[in-house]
Amino acid sequence: MRTKEGNKEKDILEAAVKVFAESGFHRSKISKIAELAKVATGSVYVYYENKYDILRKIFEKLWNRLHRELTTIADDKSLTPEEKVDLMIEKLVDTFTEEPELSIVFVNEQHTLLEGDDEMSVRYYTAYYKAMDRVFTEGIEKKVFNSNIDMRVFKDFMFGALRNIIHNQARKTLNVPVDKIKRSIQIMIKNGLKI
Amino acid sequence: MRTKEGNKEKDILEAAVKVFAESGFHRSKISKIAELAKVATGSVYVYYENKYDILRKIFEKLWNRLHRELTTIADDKSLTPEEKVDLMIEKLVDTFTEEPELSIVFVNEQHTLLEGDDEMSVRYYTAYYKAMDRVFTEGIEKKVFNSNIDMRVFKDFMFGALRNIIHNQARKTLNVPVDKIKRSIQIMIKNGLKI
Amino acid sequence: MRTKEGNKEKDILEAAVKVFAESGFHRSKISKIAELAKVATGSVYVYYENKYDILRKIFEKLWNRLHRELTTIADDKSLTPEEKVDLMIEKLVDTFTEEPELSIVFVNEQHTLLEGDDEMSVRYYTAYYKAMDRVFTEGIEKKVFNSNIDMRVFKDFMFGALRNIIHNQARKTLNVPVDKIKRSIQIMIKNGLKI
Amino acid sequence: MRTKEGNKEKDILEAAVKVFAESGFHRSKISKIAELAKVATGSVYVYYENKYDILRKIFEKLWNRLHRELTTIADDKSLTPEEKVDLMIEKLVDTFTEEPELSIVFVNEQHTLLEGDDEMSVRYYTAYYKAMDRVFTEGIEKKVFNSNIDMRVFKDFMFGALRNIIHNQARKTLNVPVDKIKRSIQIMIKNGLKI
DNA sequence: TATGAATGAGAATTCATTCAT
DNA sequence: AATGAATGAATTCTCATTCAT
Numbered sequence: 077m078r079t080k081e082g083n084k085e086k087d088i089l090e091a092a093v094k095v096f097a098e099s100g101f102h103r104s105k106i107s108k109i110a111e112l113a114k115v116a117t118g119s120v121y122v123y124y125e126n127k128y129d130i131l132r133k134i135f136e137k138l139w140n141r142l143h144r145e146l147t148t149i150a151d152d153k154s155l156t157p158e159e160k161v162d163l164m165i166e167k168l169v170d171t172f173t174e175e176p177e178l179s180i181v182f183v184n185e186q187h188t189l190l191e192g193d194d195e196m197s198v199r200y201y202t203a204y205y206k207a208m209d210r211v212f213t214e215g216i217e218k219k220v221f222n223s224n225i226d227m228r229v230f231k232d233f234m235f236g237a238l239r240n241i242i243h244n245q246a247r248k249t250l251n252v253p254v255d256k257i258k259r260s261i262q263i264m265i266k267n268g269l270k271i
Numbered sequence: 272m273r274t275k276e277g278n279k280e281k282d283i284l285e286a287a288v289k290v291f292a293e294s295g296f297h298r299s300k301i302s303k304i305a306e307l308a309k310v311a312t313g314s315v316y317v318y319y320e321n322k323y324d325i326l327r328k329i330f331e332k333l334w335n336r337l338h339r340e341l342t343t344i345a346d347d348k349s350l351t352p353e354e355k356v357d358l359m360i361e362k363l364v365d366t367f368t369e370e371p372e373l374s375i376v377f378v379n380e381q382h383t384l385l386e387g388d389d390e391m392s393v394r395y396y397t398a399y400y401k402a403m404d405r406v407f408t409e410g411i412e413k414k415v416f417n418s419n420i421d422m423r424v425f426k427d428f429m430f431g432a433l434r435n436i437i438h439n440q441a442r443k444t445l446n447v448p449v450d451k452i453k454r455s456i457q458i459m460i461k462n463g464l465k466i
Numbered sequence: 467m468r469t470k471e472g473n474k475e476k477d478i479l480e481a482a483v484k485v486f487a488e489s490g491f492h493r494s495k496i497s498k499i500a501e502l503a504k505v506a507t508g509s510v511y512v513y514y515e516n517k518y519d520i521l522r523k524i525f526e527k528l529w530n531r532l533h534r535e536l537t538t539i540a541d542d543k544s545l546t547p548e549e550k551v552d553l554m555i556e557k558l559v560d561t562f563t564e565e566p567e568l569s570i571v572f573v574n575e576q577h578t579l580l581e582g583d584d585e586m587s588v589r590y591y592t593a594y595y596k597a598m599d600r601v602f603t604e605g606i607e608k609k610v611f612n613s614n615i616d617m618r619v620f621k622d623f624m625f626g627a628l629r630n631i632i633h634n635q636a637r638k639t640l641n642v643p644v645d646k647i648k649r650s651i652q653i654m655i656k657n658g659l660k661i
Numbered sequence: 662m663r664t665k666e667g668n669k670e671k672d673i674l675e676a677a678v679k680v681f682a683e684s685g686f687h688r689s690k691i692s693k694i695a696e697l698a699k700v701a702t703g704s705v706y707v708y709y710e711n712k713y714d715i716l717r718k719i720f721e722k723l724w725n726r727l728h729r730e731l732t733t734i735a736d737d738k739s740l741t742p743e744e745k746v747d748l749m750i751e752k753l754v755d756t757f758t759e760e761p762e763l764s765i766v767f768v769n770e771q772h773t774l775l776e777g778d779d780e781m782s783v784r785y786y787t788a789y790y791k792a793m794d795r796v797f798t799e800g801i802e803k804k805v806f807n808s809n810i811d812m813r814v815f816k817d818f819m820f821g822a823l824r825n826i827i828h829n830q831a832r833k834t835l836n837v838p839v840d841k842i843k844r845s846i847q848i849m850i851k852n853g854l855k856i
Numbered sequence: 857t858a859t860g861a862a863t864g865a866g867a868a869t870t871c872a873t874t875c876a877t
Numbered sequence: 878a879a880t881g882a883a884t885g886a887a888t889t890c891t892c893a894t895t896c897a898t
Contacts, residue, residue, distance in 0.1 A: 084858090100386055102297035106893060107860095116859045118895080127893065184382040191295055222458055226447050229455035232439050233432040240431020241424060252421050260424040263417060265459070274877065275882070301868065311884045316869065468861045468897045490776055492687035496889065506863045511890065577769040581685055612848060616837050619826060619845040626825020627818040634817050642811050650814040653807060657852055669879090691872060692881095701880040703874080712872065 085123040087113040089137075092130045097177035101131055101188045134181060135189055139204055142171065146207035157215035158266060164211065165261050168238050173254050176246035183243040205231050234265060280318040282308040284332075287325045292372035296326055296383045329376060330384055334399055337366065341402035352410035353461060359406065360456050363433050368449050371441035378438040400426050429460065475513040477503040479527075482520045487567035491521055491578045524571060525579055529594055532561065536597035547605035548656055554601065555651050558628050563644050566636035573633040595621055624655060670708045672698040674722075677715045682762035686716055686773045719766060720774055724789055727756065731792035742800035743851055749796070750846050753823050758839050761831035768828040790816050819850060 091112035095104045106127055110117045124130045149155070149163045172179035208231050215221030241257060244250035252260075286308035290299045301322055305312045319325045344350070344358045367374035403426050410416030436452060439445035447455075481502035485494045496517055500507045514520045539545070539553045562569035598621050605611030631647060634640035642650075676697035680689045691712055695702045709715045734740070734748045757764035793816050800806030826842060829835035837845075 100382060103386070105891090110860095117893095118859050118861095119857080121894070122857065122859095187295060187379040191298070222462070224454065225458055226451050226455045228445050228447055229436060229452055230459065232436045232445055233456060233459060236435020236438075237428040237432035239435060241427045243431075244427050250423055250427055252423055256421050257424055259419065260421045261428060263420055264425065264428060267417070267462075279883085300866095312868095313870080313884050313886090314882085316871095317882070317884095322868070468859075468895090470861070474862085490772060493776070495887095507889095508863055508865090508891080509861085511892095512861070512863095517889075574772040577685060581688070612852070615845045615848055616841050618835055618837055619842055620849070622826045622829050622835055623822040623846060623849060626828075627822035630821020630824065631814060631817045633821075640813055640817055642813055646811050647814055650810045651818060653810055654815070654818060655849075657807070690870090695881095702872095703880050703882095704878080706873070707878065707880095 084113070084115055084119060088115060088120055088123055089130065089133060093134060093175075093177050093181055096131065096134070096185060097180040101127075101181075101185045131181075131185055131189060134178070135185075138178065138182060142168070142204055143207070145171070146204070150207040150210045157211055157218060157220055160211045161215075161265060162262050164208070165238070165265065166258055169242065169254065169258050169261070172242040173245065179242045179246045183239050205235075208234065237261070237264075279308070279310055279314060283310060283315055283318055284325065284328060288329060288370075288372050288376055291326065291329070291380060292375040296322075296376075296380045326376075326380060326384060329373070330380075333373065333377060337363075337399055338402070340366070341399070345402040345405045352406055352413060352415055355406045356410075356460060357457050359403070360433070360460065361453055364437065364449065364453050364456070367437040368440065374437045374441045378434050400430075403429065432456070474503070474505050474509060478505060478510055478513055479520065479523060483524060483565075483567050483571055486521065486524070486575060487570040491517075491571075491575050521571075521575060521579060524568070525575075528568065528572060532558070532594055533597070535561070536594070540597040540600045547601055547608060547610055550601045551605075551655060552652050554598070555628070555655065556648055559632065559644065559648050559651070562632040563635065569632045569636045573629050595625075598624065627651070627654075669698070669700055669704060673700060673705055673708055674715065674718060678719060678760075678762050678766055681716065681719070681770060682765040686712075686766075686770045716766075716770055716774060719763070720770075723763065723767060727753070727789055728792070730756070731789070735792040735795045742796055742803060742805055745796045746800075746850060747847050749793070750823070750850065751843055754827065754839065754843050754846070757827040758830065764827045764831045768824050790820075793819065822846070822849075 088109060091109045092104075094112060095109050098104075099108075104127075106120055107117050109130070110120050113120075120130075124133065145167050146164055149160055149167065152160070155163070172182070209227065212221060212227050212230055216223050216227075238261070241250065241261065245252070245257065250257075283304060286304045287299075289307060290304050293299075294303075299322075301315055302312050304325070305315050308315075315325075319328065340362050341359055344355055344362065347355070350358070367377070404422065407416060407422050407425055411418050411422075433456070436445065436456065440447070440449075440452065445452075478499060481499045482494075484502060485499050488494075489498075494517075496510055497507050499520070500510050503510075510520075514523065535557050536554055539550055539557065542550070545553070562572070599617065602611060602617050602620055606613050606617075628651070631640065631651065635642070635644075635647065640647075673694060676694045677689075679697060680694045683689075684693075689712075691705055692702050694715070695705050698705075705715075709718065730752050731749055734745050734752065737745070740748070757767070794812065797806060797812050797815055801808050801812075823846070826835065826846065830837070830839075830842065
């Protein structure tokens with residue numbers, strides 16, 4: 077039986093996530109990715125322009141997904157800003173917890189991506205940060221969030237915090253149940269450290 | 272005898288920070304580092320075993336410094352846990368703000384380091400996280416910090432948040448006055464998002 | 467698919483024999499070997515692990531051949547020990563005379579090989595010396611060879627003598643017709659062996 | 662106490678023999694030789710032009726010694742040709758047995774020497790082979806050696822045989838008492854040479 | 857499309873040699 | 878003479894990419 081042709085592109089992408097997570101982008105060999113995807117080396121170039129293009133596609137796919145999900149939450153009129161923050165944290169933690177290898181690549185190769193292509197970082201902020209922006213701004217307007225906090229700092233803060241937790245979770249450095257993680261983050265973000 | 276002229280060892284390390292920050296570890300050429308340090312290519316190998324060894328030394332030096340500074344704060348008996356957190360944030364933001372290139376390398380090449388050498392990550396947690404541990408634990412004991420927050424999550428959270436902010440600041444992506452950054456973080460950490 | 471064109475593996479090996487004979491192993495450049503084999507530098511590494519691996523393969527091939535040929539003679543029941551010695555000398559002189567460059571490499575790089583890999587020298591004695599052993603022992607038993615001669619000394623003696631003659635012949639230092647060489651050696655070896 | 666200055670030159674040469682024997686000429690580092698000679702790297706160049714020059718001096722010294730000793734034997738009018746051959750073998754085996762490292766260098770690096778300098782090989786034959794020549798010719802004239810043996814083949818034969826035995830003895834591959842070695846060689850050479 | 861053999865540019869590293877002291 | 882820090886030329890090997898089939 078011949079497998080569906082349409083699978084090769086996906087197989088390669090999934091193999092790449094594994095290999096990039098394991099060895100880092102620069103140490104990863106195309107031949108290794110091909111082997112894992114059960115495809116010939118040359119076939120990789122049928123679906124992707126070059127090695128860097130594979131990385132770009134990995135990020136694009138993930139960003140699109142996150143954008144869609146976070147936007148849905150941000151735009152939900154039945155939720156308060158606080159509930160939105162809660163849900164966004166939950167969604168982000170879940171997404172990366174389900175695909176640890178993807179989250180490792182996402183964290184480790186962010187700068188690899190940005191070094192190569194600047195137009196990328198623009199889309200990234202556009203697609204990914206905008207939803208957070210809106211929730212934060214809404215919270216300020218509704219006077220439930222502290223206006224002394226700079227919005228840009230908040231976004232980077234929250235994103236960096238999540239990133240690191242997710243990453244250490246994926247690398248098995250941190251070993252805390254997912255629910256405990258979510259709750260801890262939610263408390264810190266919303267209420268801070270203090271009782 | 273030809274005695275040591277100037278301080279080549281230091282010159283090379285500083286040049287490496289610049290080059291690594293600019294191009295990333297893997298794309299950086301030893302020849303470029305040597306050129307910037309005004310030294311012959313071969314001289315790099317008089318002082319460092321190989322390219323990776325340079326990176327290791329950069330991290331070691333930084334970790335030692337952070338360890339010393341954070342420990343001093345954590346051990347200061349005249350301070351409350353809340354004041355300690357404030358000071359630690361201030362110290363970290365200052366340290367990296369003063370050396371943006373160093374902070375870029377610190378964030379971007381963390382995984383390059385960990386891939387190559389596992390014993391490294393142990394020292395890293397030991398030297399760097401321990402101070403935060405103590406302050407957090409002290410806060411819980413003195414009932415000023417929320418015991419529903421998991422300590423490990425807190426450490427990764429705070430570190431990741433700081434890391435990302437510092438990094439974006441260094442990359443000029445974020446453009447907020449240092450004081451505003453510090454204050455925003457301090458509020459979020461201590462009081463959370465809510466008013 | 468791009469199928470194998472010609473026999474690059476063999477071309478590279480033959481080019482290597484020429485280059486090693488000319489310049490010695492350590493002074494030989496892979497690029498030079500590739501050039502002579504009409505192949506790209508990188509192609510050498512498709513077929514051989516590294517430079518040293520090429521040398522190993524050269525020796526392996528030769529040893530296998532000598533082993534086969536000498537064993538055939540040693541096992542021939544229609545021959546007396548003296549006739550066997552005669553034939554072995556003839557075969558060895560012929561083999562190396564036909565491929566002077568190979569014989570130069572064989573002599574000059576023996577120690578290069580042994581330095582790098584010890585398991586090699588074992589195979590070498592096993593495959594190569596065993597045939598001589600048997601003939602010598604047979605001659606002692608049949609009382610046609612002098613038992614005052616130590617077998618190990620005899621083997622090293624005969625092998626070293628042949629090696630040097632062959633080598634100088636190949637280097638054009640010695641300039642004696644092949645038949646004269648064979649006859650001279652046969653007289654020396656056999657009259658010396660006789661009781 | 663300061664050691665005699667005159668020793669450095671000798672110390673370096675002796676250290677070089679050890680290092681060359683251990684690692685082969687090309688893999689040997691000047692720094693290693695200097696270290697073993699308890700001398701600074703730069704000092705090696707006070708006494709020797711370059712690495713190759715050290716090797717040359719090692720060979721020159723040995724050749725001079727062998728030349729002197731073999732010539733004395735060859736010119737001794739109280740000895741028969743057969744006795745001379747006996748004594749020459751004894752002298753050669755003794756010389757190399759006493760200094761195994763020297764004999765390893767002598768065998769292994771012969772071609773290194775010849776590749777670099779052709780004038781050398783001339784001196785080598787002159788100084789080293791001439792004595793053998795005379796004894797062999799004398800034996801033929803006195804009708805005690807077999808005139809069917811080509812003189813050039815005989816020299817290469819004997820030299821190669823000795824070389825290999827000495828070498829394997831030094832490398833501990835061959836493990837036969839020195840007296841047994843001498844006697845075996847003497848029997849083979851002389852009985853083979855007799856009419 | 858699919859293949860995998862072939863390519864060759866590129867970079868790290870080594871180490872003999874130099875030279876300022 | 879003695880030193881050892883500094884040099885930089887030289888070469889192996891890697892691996893993304895191409896291309897003939």
